Amino acid sequence: MGIDPGLTRCGVGVVDGSIGRPLSFVSAGVVRSAADDDLPVRLLGIEQGIDTWLDDYEPDAVAVERVFAQHNVSTVMGTAQASAVAITCAARRGISVAMHTPSEVKAAITGSGRAEKSQVQHMVARVLSLSAAPKPADAADAVALSICHIWRGGAQERVARAQQEFARKLELARQARGR
Amino acid sequence: MGIDPGLTRCGVGVVDGSIGRPLSFVSAGVVRSAADDDLPVRLLGIEQGIDTWLDDYEPDAVAVERVFAQHNVSTVMGTAQASAVAITCAARRGISVAMHTPSEVKAAITGSGRAEKSQVQHMVARVLSLSAAPKPADAADAVALSICHIWRGGAQERVARAQQEFARKLELARQARGR
Known part of the structure; x- marks a missing residue:
């Protein structure tokens, strides 16, 4: 699942498959929060x-898109806060969470880290054998993130090791807090 | 509770009291996460x-300190993410969450929005009849935030109205998501 x-708008995309095998599209959509609600209500809704x-x-x-402070300053705080909520939701379930930058996603999907959005969407549709990329754009971006994550995942052994390491640290963190 | x-380090401070009455110090401390852990583990620990x-x-x-993108760019993303986790924890319980800027806190405590940290700490100790401000500095900042929140809270009616409004929006958000 890419987020x-x-x-x-939080784009969400689900792709099934593994490296070296054809990938299949499962679902994509958007989690929205209303701009006129207070921040706590918005974060809770997300x-x-x-x-x-x-x-x-x-x-x-x-896989969650890595946020950079260099981007649009007016929206970056909200993006960082939404990402924290998404990351914590997954981590709470013991699901391993990876982060990829927008250029890593573009490079994985199109071969160029500076590809246009339309090119990424074109390749997303092609890779998943869809007639067009999922809509809206945030959903398509999340699907691209899922594909990037699978393709960058490397050997399954490495993923499994990382998950074990993650579970170990999680357990240590829980023990340290006596819960 | 101020956060x-x-x-x-997330400073946490608890102060008991209401506007126009002496305030009393309850507790203060720090929630830490290890810099060498992955972000998901850190956010979960927070x-x-x-x-x-x-x-x-x-x-x-x-009351949570309001984060600005103008601050130190290298730490602001982490601060925004930690604030999102704290805000969501409180909102999930239906507790009303307010945000105050650092200068609002300074102005409430010392009368000047540009006061030095040492001056704020001096006043925190004085207001709470303590021999010194709580330590470390993040804990003292959180206590200052609590005091600021009580003093800026205004009439209890206004707080109650805000809480009702918050609960209503929360309920609407829940219903909208069918949970």
């Missing part, structure tokens, strides 16, 4: 929306 | 730490 975080997606699809891994 | 968010504080003190309201 393209945003306070107003949490509930992401939890519903995790309940429905039980992904093996979650 | 001064940070990825490495969530568990904040949840423990909320369990232990059951605050009527939570």
